[in-house]
Amino acid sequence: MRVLAAGDHFVLPGLLADAVRAELADSATDSATDSGTGTGTGTDVRLLELPWPLTPFGPVAEVDEASGTEDVMIEALDGVEVCVTQMAPITARVLEHAPDLRLVAVARGGPINVNAEAAAAHGVRICYAPGRNATATAEYTVGLLLAVLRRIPTTHAALSERGEWAGRFYTYDATGLEIAGTTVGLVGGGAVGSRVARILAGFGAEVLVHDPHLPDDLPEAERVADLDDLLRRSRVVSLHARLTPETRGLVGAREIGLMPPGSVLINCARGPLLDQDALCAALASGQLLGAGLDTYAEEPPPPGSPLFSAPGLVMTPHLAGASRAVAEKAARIVAAEVGRYHRGEPLAHQFGSP
Known part of the structure; x- marks a missing residue:
């Protein structure tokens, strides 16, 4: 052979x-x-x-x-x-x-x-x-989530690039969120989403999951039948759905508007699940405290993309599964x-x- x-x-x-x-x-x-x-x-x-x-x-x-x-x-x-x-x-x-x-x-x-x-x-x-790559992507998702919540890239850049021992990052308004005690909504509970649920439960998060195709409940997460309900209840939302004609553009301006003010959005699944223009607008307005993207509607994002100047956005070049x-x-x-x-x-x- x-x-x-x-x-x-x-x-x-x-x-x-x-x-x-x-x-x-x-x-x-x-x-x-x-x-x-x-x-x-x-x-x-x-x-x-x-x-x-x-x-x-x-x-x-x-x-x-x-x-x-x-x-x-x-x-x-x-x-x-x-x-x-x-x-x-x-x-x-x-x-x-x-x-x-x-x-x-x-x-x-x-x-x-x-x-x-x-x-x-x-x-x-x-x-x-x-x-x-389910385990690798799940671990990376949580790592990206931590980077956004605790503003690790921003503070690293301040210290390493400008030598700034930035006490301002210790002020109440500038500090980030903890995972423990935070409600995290997962859109998709398959191979990756289920692993993320287990990791976050270990951190002490309250985990919700929306997945109409999930055959069984996840012991680490509360199943939520309605996506809008999950969005309203979640301070952090992480996308883990497959890209299909039905899920393309799944989260846009309307859906982001349902999230509590000052929320966080993570996407390590597929870029077209998310309306990137709506994401940038929500970051600029303060509706979102921050976001983390590993996947994009166009890869790599073109020069001049508003993503590169969006406040509170942590970007990585599609590495979650690497x-x-x-x-x-x-x-x-x-x-x-x-x-x-x-x-x-x-x-x-x-x-x-x-």
Whole structure:
């Protein structure tokens, strides 16, 4: 079996290849994509390094959030039966030129970089790695929340950039909020939201959750059926919903206006869940004390965006899911799927069916 480990600078090709070798327990041989087919008699694992995240991902032909080009993938997939990747563009054109391909294992929460309809037409199965970054994103969310509540970036900049031992930050009006005793509303209670609920409950927060698709109640949170009710009751709101046509623009000026004055809003989920213009207006007016964003409607935000001058806003460049553990876990999850495929077992995380 010939496998292509099409990694990048986060989920490294070597991580994918090592995980596949460990799973198959075979005498796999590595070969660069331009150096022939390898000489081993077992599994042949080829390596390809894609440019993400040093080069931003984007649409490639008809697929989204991909890295690399169709031509590179067509060449690399010559004679390949299984492709394990995070960002490679698996488009209709790529699939048309990869007649031996039978499985694409995507090391991320969803195979957005794969044309699923074309894959099905070519008899190519797709699997993915759900939950790979849930813990990392939950921890980062709470870290961003703390940074906003306690104004850590602002005070750090005052001291490190201006040498200001700023007693003014100890005044009553300038101090921040504690998590303990604060009502925190979570919009979404899935893999990430449920972990955030557990962490915040440990801090002593009163946690609410709104998620119409949640099958069971969360023991750490009070379930709230109505989003408006959650917004009215929450001093802090954190978004953890999936981006769908129904949730796009879920929180806008009306919803922010329902929150108590001086509230805080956090988004480490998807940028288009939130109306950024409404957010900036609420920060400027004081309706919001602060906000933390890790995701944006446009990534990166364009020069001159009002986000860069919004008071009380802490911004990070879509890093919530970035940890070494995530890359290693993602590699193990997709390698396990390759093992199941090789043994003729059902895939654990198959997307659709060919």
